Amino acid sequence: MQQYFVNGEAGRFVTIEDENTLKHMFSVMRLQANDQVVLVFEDGIKRLAKVADSTSYTFEILEELQDNTELPVDVTIAAGFLKGDKLEFLTQKTSELGARAVWGFPADRSVVKWSGKKLIKKTEKLKKIAQGAAEQSKRNQIPRIRLFEKKQEFLNCLSEFDRIFIAYEESAKTGEKKVLARELALLPKGSKILFVFGPEGGIAPEEVNLLEKQGGLKVGLGPRIMRAETAPLFALSSVSYAFELMT
Structure with missing residues (x-):
């Protein structure tokens, strides 16, 4: 069943106004009267709805659904600005894997x-990609997108996290493989986690020092050196394993 994110609050009847959503609903999927969809409002609750009037784009809410596909922890993925369309790829895939937010910042090696x-x-553009990926993967929330113009603006936001992990290539090269698993096991559900990744050239040692001063922990992500757009997917999969598959 198709799922769509809609603005506003849920009542018995709701009229969809977003043009892109309407185009997908009625032009692409060709919804007709009484067809059913899942609508997700700003409260993050999924609701089963049916088309009440296809000319005014009005839906009738039938029931609340208990389905919640969000990770038990709040994970933000922060990456140095990447070349080409890599940030688009990263946004799509991390949204599917459960990231609560995707950040980009001008790293030294960007x-x-x-x-x-x-x-x-x-x-x-990234917000649209995140919404499409969240709808496809049946999320309850759309990941928040934020691109920082200045690196210091990014650094000023680090105090809001319970744990900061720095994906550092040098740690992987030296065989470090315990910190991430150990720290994830100690974190309770509801924790706010930040993973920081460098751009194609990796995160610079000077940036690592700045992050460590803010409480960041260097972690290795296994023995293989991954591309900048691949490592965040490994990190999110590790979080899912620790909090969803091991319980």
Whole structure:
């Protein structure tokens, strides 16, 4: 059954106004009167609804659903700005895997530079990708997207997390493989976790030092060196294993 995120609060009847959502519902999926879909409002609760009027795009809410597919912990993925469409790929896949937020920042080794209107345009594009991925994977929430123009703005936000993990290539090379598993086992459900990844050239030692001063922990993600857009997927899979598959 198709799922859609909608703005506003749920009443008995709701009228959809977003043009992109309407296009997918009635032009692509060709919904007709009495067809059923799942609507997710801003409260994160899924509700079964049916098309009450296909000309005014009105739906009748039938019942609340108990389905909740969110990770038991709040995970933010922060990556240095990546070349090409890698950040789009990263946003889509981490949204499917359960990230609560996806951040980008201008790392020392980032080749691309975004600012002003380009940054706003990129952010809006990533928000659409995150919503589509969240609908496809039947999430209860759309990941929050934030791209920082200045690295210091990113660093100023680190105090809001319960644990910060720095995916550091040098740690993997030296065989470090205990910190992530150990720390995840100690964290309670509901914790706020930040994973920090460098761009294609990796995270710089100076950046590692700054993150460690904020309480960040260097972690190795296994013996293989992964690409910048692959490592976050490994990290989220590890979190899912620790909090969803081991319980």
